[in-house]
Amino acid sequence: MTQRVTRRQFLNYALMGTGSFMVAGITLPMARFAIDPLFAAGADGDFIQTSIRMDEITDEPVKVDFTFEQKDGWYESEVSDFAWVYRDGDNIIAFSPVCKHLGCTVTWGGDTSNPDMFFCPCHNGYYTKDGNNVPGTPPRGPLDQFEVADSDGYLALGALGANKLVG
Known part of the structure; x- marks a missing residue:
């Protein structure tokens, strides 16, 4: 039993996928900017x-x-x-x-x-x-x-x- 994807469903999937990539492209650098200092090796206590x-x-x-x-x-x-x-x-x-x-x-x-x-x-x-x-x-x-x-x-x-x- 094969189910065909309609043109409307295909466009919906394509737009949702593209939108998800765009949101990830904006969100991930901001999250990295906020979290990165926690993982950085600090030099404040170095002698x-x-x-x-x-x-x-x-x-x-x-x-x-x-x-x-x-x-x-x-x-x-x-x-x-x-x-x-x-x-x-x-x-x-x-x-x-x-x-x-x-x-x-x-x-x-x-x-x-x-x-x-x-x-x-x-x-x-x-x-x-x-x-x-x-x-x-x-x-x-x-x-x-x-x-x-x-x-x-x-x-x-x-x-x-x-x-x-x-x-």
Whole structure:
């Protein structure tokens, strides 16, 4: 027993099938956009291991270089950066070298008249050893602070955040 499909049924099936493909073509990318961040590997908690050993860190801030892979869209590159690192008792402190005034690079002891301070040469800005900006100088806030960890005896730097020493 064969059942023939009428012309009206064929057009109905064809339009329903085409409509279903069009709806799926619109809906699936939107669903992927909404769900994809749940499956993406996050880099927020990643630490970057440096070449300096934890037992080499003293109470004098030193420049510690590090590199990491950065992905901008489809372009991947290796970025070099550094941090100012020192020991304060049992704690390791790591500061960003970026001045909070205009983004210049600060140095430790860069001004001979204030050798125990971070100095921004762009506009004569000063920071104390704990990263706090000195009142009356251009910086608008304290230096940002890296999270630190011990990675098999080597210093590892994490996310950059607000300075926890000056509140």
